[in-house]
Amino acid sequence: MKVPQTSDALRQQRLRIERYQQRVKEVKPKPPVARNGVKAFLVGGLICAFGQAIQNFYMYFFDFNERTAGNPTVATLIFLSAMLTGLGVYDKIGQFAGAGTAVPVTGFANSIASAAIEHRAEGYVLGVGSNMFKLAGSVIVFGVVAAFVVGLIRTLVVGMGG
């Protein structure tokens, strides 16, 4: 494997790399997409069903209606997710469930809690404070931007229509 000097040698080296990249694709184990999809569907569905049960609980035992029960329900899920993260369990569930635990609000809570725990050693301000939105920050930014764009479109469409 000499350093390629001539254009011929360069071409050959490029061919070798292309052939290698092809071979890597064959050797590299593929993530089991179908199995992961089913697991994500089941676990994600379970979390949502559990959330529904919490919501019903607040509506049945406390003075909440369907709209106002949303906030304490989300808070409860966030609390449980952060607790499981602190106990070192959530990452193991996440490896099994994939998108099933990443997509619901529990995944969002886990990304914040895990970053906060990780950087606790660097202090509350420079560690926890500035790092806890390391992963969640982009979700918030693009969530707000998307909401703004959608809101703008709606205003324009409704404005023109009316």
Add this chain to the structure above:
Amino acid sequence: MRDGRVRLGRQTWQFTGDVRIVSSAVAVGPKEAQGPLAGEFDLVFDDLYLGEKTWERAERKLLEMAVQTAIDKGALANEEIDVIVAGDLLNQIISATFATRSLQFPFLGVYGACSTSMESLAIAAALVNAGYATYAVAACSSHNCTAEKQYRYPTEYGGQKPPYAQWTVTGAGAAVVGKGIGGPRITHATIGRVVDWQQKDPFDMGSAMAPAAADTIATHFRDTARTPEDYDLIVTGDLASVGTPLVRELLAEMGYDIGAVHRDCGLMIYSPEQGVFAGGSGCASSAVVTYSHIVKGLNSGTYRRVLVVATGALLSPITYQQGESIPCIAHAVALERVAAAEEGA
């Protein structure tokens, strides 16, 4: 046969003196202690924190303990160590610098990602061979949690890893290098070049590093006029289950069939049911296997001649976020058993 030349070809150093690994020691964490090599490790810790406040301190402690144990096993005093060549995976190689702060040895810091183990050993051997040090220590460390924190996501983050991801070894290894006392002889070191075959997936380091390993191994054979049959064992550092078949294929294309003698440290240190994805990684992967299993095997006669090829992926979170491919490197060191009859002569 060795002759008086100190360099063979452009990349291979030949140690003309009787340079040996006088003693060596390794310290590991809990997961490694459950692996198939558990019985060969000097120090085993069942807590990832090692009783320290942070993971960074824990990694430092692993390194300090490995170095001190290696020196003690060689029945040497700390004052006899003329230089320590050490490195690790963290930014500014803080494990190595902070560990040597307490050890107070003259210090050379090195970084070659996971190839640091053999990079440091090659430099230590060269210093001893040339007489700049009577005894030199080569050491390196990695820690699963500090590596995850620096290169990937928080350890408790619930993201799903692909099956070709690797598990960073928690551990440290150290070797005391000196002349003609005992232990396996260090005969050659082949210094690798940075090889980049355009791999971009930071979870798949085996595929990225295999071409670098193949380049260094082929160069070693060419420079030394050796063949795979000259070795009982050729180990790569951390190619794991994805990179292992690839390096064999690349070398077969170049006319070297290493299949019969090749193993990978990343596959030796854990058993598959330990949930380590494709296998182990980190500079402790090759260091821990070499400075325990391989050195012991050479001393006992299980192995006669071993080539250790430590492989490193020279990426950082910034380079892959900027869309760069992963440049890689591999350094090889040849170790040889000194037969008892020859020892007496």
